[in-house]
Amino acid sequence: MFRKLVLPVVLLAILAACGGTSAASPTTVTVYSADGLADWYQARFEAFTKQTGIKVQLVEAGSGEVVSRLQKEKSNPQADVVVTLPPFIQKAAAEGLLTPYQVAGRDQVKGLKDAEGNYVAVVENYLSFIVNPARAGQVPKSFDDLLDPRYKGKIQYSTPGQAGDGTAVLLLLQLQRGKQGALDYLSKLEANNVGPSASTGKLQPKVSKGEIWVANGDVQMNLASIANDKSAFRLFFPAQPDGKRSTLSIPYTMGLGADAPNSEGGRKLMDYLLSNEAQQTVSAEAFGLPARADVTPSDANFTAVREATKGVEVIQADWTKVLADLDADVEAYNKAVAG
Structure with missing residues (x-):
């Protein structure tokens, strides 16, 4: 079941069993994401909206459910950005549910990424x-x-x-x-x-x-x-x-939705989430690890993650x-x- 979250800044929607979200406007980006990153999303989406004027609509579910929804909506895509754990992002790419985009900063990602640009890790996780x-x-x-x-x-x-x-x-x-x-x-x-x-x-x-x-x-x-x-x-x-x-x-990995209603906004959001600015905050705001190899936070949460996996x-x-x-x-x- 897709989950509705109450976030003060982020516009959210629940997807009905037989319907999709309302049509996206050029000032709205729709994100389908595996659950777990709500705290980081809340802060980052707020910052993104302030920078660009683009609001973000977020729907969370299990990774398999996210891909299942993309399959059902293939003839009428609703998602601009897709975030799942592997191997579901690979499954989405293999089924033509993603479109290649070379996200800015992907050269600094030493972990999971697709050579063709279908997906790239955004938050490292275990x-x-x-x-x-x-x-x-x-x-x-x-x-x-x-x-x-x-x-x-x-x-x-x-x-x-x-x-x-x-x-x-x-x-x-x-x-x-x-x-x-x-x-x-x-x-x-x-x-x-x-x-x-x-x-x-x-x-x-x-x-x-x-x-x-x-x-x-x-x-x-x-x-x-x-x-x-x-x-x-x-x-x-x-x-x-x-x-x-x-x-x-098992990193959270993102891709641009195929035939995304707001592909331009989706690309901007992906660039932002992989930016140095956003990556520096992922441990402090959500206990994740940066996907970028050139980013090393110094906050207590980053230390806690390292200690937990020692x-x-x-x-x-x-x-x-x-x-x-x-x-x-x-x-x-x-x-x-x-x-």
Whole structure:
């Protein structure tokens, strides 16, 4: 489900199940985005509007839902700028839902970007897990710890194929255990799993309230929730059987919508979000990391992100290969957890 946020400066819209947003004007840019960056968006969109006079209409959902909406609206596009986690931005590009644009400053992005200009990382981020230690009594040390019967009905992770973070869980386990090993593990974990969730963000309040004890997430969104919402959980990175902790780079990645109603405004907004000015603020305002290699913030939040991931290996996935295998992998996953 698409989420409506109440931001004082940003014009927002909820998309009905069978309709789109109202027609965009030259003074409005519509952004479809994976959830998690609302705090950064609020401040940056306000600054962008002051600089350009262009207002921003924001709609948030899970990464898979964003691409699904683009598919449904292909004959009548509504989005000017698209932001998702991988591999969904690659999926959008492969299906002709994005149009190439060489964003200013992309030469400074050393991470995820498309040579043809279909997409470029805008905020670096990593897969993480969260636990309510007061309810769980301890912080799980490994993935195998999560198989303990004491967690029955107390674990939930966002659904692979629908949410970017959930897809990252499947991919990380594949990289650690092999494809069949990942399926075997998730099949066992299903005994403790509450059920599917299309949005990772919706799991945070459930863990904080103690409705569930453990969920997946991402570093940026989780740290922001702890700081801003006083969420009662902490981050952890489950170890492999050999004791090694690793995570996956899953940057928020943006592209220009194909046949965008306001492509000129969309390009201006993308240039701004990747500008040095905007990138300097992403940790302070939202606990993200700059996508630009030439930007190194000095704020406390930047230090907190570094501290949270200390000693954790960051894996860079081959997203082209991930996308090629995605449908088959998701189908195999669905069969495995269905028993």
